[in-house]
Amino acid sequence: MNIDLRSDTVTQPTKGMLEAMQRAPVGDDVFGEDPTINRLEEMAANMFGMEKAIFCPSGTMTNQIAIKCHTHPGDEVICDELSHVYQYEGGGIAFNAGASVRLLHGDRGRINQDHIKGAVNNPDDVHKPISRLVVVENTANRGGGSCYEWADLAGMSETCKQLGLSYHLDGARLFNAIVAKGNDAKQYGEIFDSISICLSKGLGAPVGSLLIGNADFIKKARRVRKAFGGGMRQAGSLAAAGIYALEHHIDRLKTDHQNAKSIEGILQKQPFVKEILSVETNIVIAECEPTFDFKGFIEKMKQQGVLFFAISPTRFRMVTHLDVSSEMIEQLPEKIKNSL
Numbered sequence: 117m118n119i120d121l122r123s124d125t126v127t128q129p130t131k132g133m134l135e136a137m138q139r140a141p142v143g144d145d146v147f148g149e150d151p152t153i154n155r156l157e158e159m160a161a162n163m164f165g166m167e168k169a170i171f172c173p174s175g176t177m178t179n180q181i182a183i184k185c186h187t188h189p190g191d192e193v194i195c196d197e198l199s200h201v202y203q204y205e206g207g208g209i210a211f212n213a214g215a216s217v218r219l220l221h222g223d224r225g226r227i228n229q230d231h232i233k234g235a236v237n238n239p240d241d242v243h244k245p246i247s248r249l250v251v252v253e254n255t256a257n258r259g260g261g262s263c264y265e266w267a268d269l270a271g272m273s274e275t276c277k278q279l280g281l282s283y284h285l286d287g288a289r290l291f292n293a294i295v296a297k298g299n300d301a302k303q304y305g306e307i308f309d310s311i312s313i314c315l316s317k318g319l320g321a322p323v324g325s326l327l328i329g330n331a332d333f334i335k336k337a338r339r340v341r342k343a344f345g346g347g348m349r350q351a352g353s354l355a356a357a358g359i360y361a362l363e364h365h366i367d368r369l370k371t372d373h374q375n376a377k378s379i380e381g382i383l384q385k386q387p388f389v390k391e392i393l394s395v396e397t398n399i400v401i402a403e404c405e406p407t408f409d410f411k412g413f414i415e416k417m418k419q420q421g422v423l424f425f426a427i428s429p430t431r432f433r434m435v436t437h438l439d440v441s442s443e444m445i446e447q448l449p450e451k452i453k454n455s456l
């Protein structure tokens with residue numbers, strides 16, 4: 117069996133999850149008649165202490181719907197330069213919302229109040245786009261799974277209120293941050309206008325994301341989801357996997373974090389590794405010495421069944437998840453030795 121460290125999206129549904137999917141009652145969700153989707157949406161809204169939630173096929177869609185609902189064409193979205201919404205959603209901010217973007221240079225994908233205050237445009241200056249929305253990502257993917265400090269998130273919420281900006285959280289891996297930092301989901305619900313979470317990352321569901329917010333916002337989101345082609349019909353079986361994941365797969369994220377820490381320890385001993393972004397959750401990003409045969413190494417590891425990606429000419433990324441066990445991690449030193 118491969119040791120697949122490419123992404124936490126590669127997991128197979130567990131037996132319990134498949135059984136839950138098979139049992140789920142379904143209906144036409146565009147008519148609002150899928151009992152399992154309704155249950156998942158209610159569960160997510162309650163978890164975050166927010167009014168409503170909407171189930172969507174992907175985290176790209178939940179983010180893009182949020183951006184579309186918070187902005188008008190020509191407005192500006194403020195986010196870190198490494199953000200998924202900017203880097204990995206196919207130019208969707210421009211394509212779907214017609215909005216422009218102000219990129220900030222944060223710390224491993226994390227920005228703060230001062231960054232926002234420095235980036236916001238004077239609304240009376242007709243030359244400038246209207247600053248409308250701040251998007252933050254927790255954990256930050258390209259930051260190597262880095263987590264925000266609560267004070268920074270709460271501080272930015274205050275700043276957004278003062279400046280009249282909406283505040284959206286790309287929480288594709290929010291539960292990793294919650295487990296690592298010990299905050300409550302409800303605290304997040306109190307400070308954000310909208311939250312996107314992915315069920316298909318560390319939580320191990322095959323498909324699905326949720327956008328969570330107040331009732332008016334989610335009503336608008338339902339219209340935009342339809343226009344984006346994301347209205348699904350008897351998708352309750354997918355929602356059942358999501359319910360199962362929220363009930364069974366949150367606490368176990370600790371194991372993924374421990375396994376990522378073990379990988380960090382193993383890589384620290386390798387002379388070809390120059391630096392590792394200190395591991396906070398389930399993502400390990402390592403920088404190699406420039407003289408190292410980086411491509412050859414990745415290829416030889418692949419031949420031994422260890423899969424992972426290069427994310428730059430000298431950096432690679434390894435991600436732990438439900439289908440990576442500590443026994444697999446124990447095999448890594450040997451496989452690395454054979455690949456040098």
Ligand SMILES: *Cc1c(COP(=O)(O)O)cnc(C)c1O
Pocket residue numbers: 173174175176177179200201253255256257286288289314316317325
């Ligand atoms: C994976 C991811 C998403 C959503 O991706 P989809 O593949 O569209 O579900 C959004 N934000 C971040 C930070 C992600 O890592």
